[in-house]
Amino acid sequence: MxxxxxxxxxxxxxxxxxxxxxxxxxxxxxxxxxxxxxxxxxxxxxxxxxxxxxxxxxxxxxxxxxxxxxxxxxxxxxxxxxxxxxxxxxxxxxxxxxxNKTHAINDLKFNTKTPLILVAEAPEKPGNIGAILRTADAANADAVIIANPKTDLYNPNIIRSSVGCLFTNQIASGSTTEIIKFLKAKSINIYCAALQASVAYHTQDFIKSTAIIVGTEATGLSHEWLKNSNQNIIIPMQGEIDSMNVSVAAGILIFEAKRQRNFL
CATH class of the missing domain: 3.30.1330.30 (Ribosomal protein L30/S12)
Structure with a gap:
């Protein structure tokens, strides 16, 4: 040795x-x-x-x-x-x-006919990415997709903050255009967390094939996502601000989908 x-x-x-x-x-x-x-x-x-x-x-x-x-x-x-x-x-x-792995979008494989996917567009902070991966693992989501990534997945801060959930999730990355094309080809409904033309998240049916899309706190989601959304959803808030940490929002939305699917 x-x-x-x-x-x-x-x-x-x-x-x-x-x-x-x-x-x-x-x-x-x-x-x-x-x-x-x-x-x-x-x-x-x-x-x-x-x-x-x-x-x-x-x-x-x-x-x-x-x-x-x-x-x-x-x-x-x-x-x-x-x-x-x-x-x-x-x-x-x-x-x-x-x-490392390639994390190509077309390499994703689903073991269910109604997959539940969490998509994060352009997340920059490794801590937020790690927290999102922990949330996805806790919810046993079928995949996490990073759109327009700003940092590589193997950043030590992501590995550390995800407490290893980088390795327990099925993960892919690609451009917003590629991901939307993939989701539509798979007949997966797109729900965008956004303020514009939105309805309360708990009023929607997440039992069918579902992709929940979250953006950054600073800029939200790009127009391309909003244009291709089946429905924009919002988490009603009662305080002074109109947004919350992206990983917290992702957790609320993904676990509402799990509640509807009776997997809790």
């Missing part, structure tokens, strides 16, 4: 770039995961782990044996090296180098 003790090691420098730079993740087709739970969920989600790095002061070889496949490389690193690569303050001594 290989051991690396210096942060000046060329491989460690490459991994630092992989952690910090979206460009490096796109170029290599790889990303870093930190933590046992997240790595376990990635394996369950069908991700291929290329290399596991561990610091024996926090985790033992025996603890990571369940995460090793015949194609996984195992590298022991020093405390200094681990702290250089670790993203979180409190960690478990495990890092994984993982191959």
């Amino acid at each position: 290989k051991e690396i003790t210096s942060i000046q090691n060329s491989f460690i420098k490459q991994l630092t770039q992989l952690k910090d730079k979206s460009r490096e993740r796109r170029k290599t087709g790889l990303f870093l995961i930190e933590g046992v739970r997240e790595t376990t969920l990635a394996l369950k989600g069908g991700y291929e782990i290329e290399t596991l790095l561990f610091y024996s002061g926090l985790i033992s070889e025996k603890q990571i044996s369940d995460l090793i496949t015949s194609q996984t490389n195992l590298i022991e690193v020093s405390k200094e090296v681990y702290e250089k690569l670790a993203y979180r303050d409190t960690t478990e001594g495990l890092l994984a180098i993982v191959k």
Whole structure:
């Protein structure tokens, strides 16, 4: 088994770039995961782990044996090296180098005739994306689709804030035009969370094939979505503001659909 003790090691420098730079993740087709739970969920989600790095002061070889496949490389690193690569303050001594997925819209597969899909247009904040993924996992949504993405899905902040739900959801991304075309081809009703020409969300029938579309708090949804909406929906509010955090809104809407489907 290989051991690396210096942060000046060329491989460690490459991994630092992989952690910090979206460009490096796109170029290599790889990303870093930190933590046992997240790595376990990635394996369950069908991700291929290329290399596991561990610091024996926090985790033992025996603890990571369940995460090793015949194609996984195992590298022991020093405390200094681990702290250089670790993203979180409190960690478990495990890092994984993982191959990314394409997340093509046409690769989505549904196991039900009436899928429930959550679409987020142009989300920018990794924390919001992570929260949306956690919500989708909690509701067991059939898919999450990111329209016109502003950040790559393997940003460490997304992985961290999603607590591994990046790997438990079926996820796709694409342009708004591509996604609308896909939804219409599948006869999936489009419900846009918007202020214009909207009705209260709980008055709508989400039992049929449903895509709930949410936009950013700052700009809302683009005209293209509103033009192709089956019905715009709104969450009635009683305070002074007319919007709420996108992940909160997504949670309210997706769980209303689940309530109607009697899956709670």
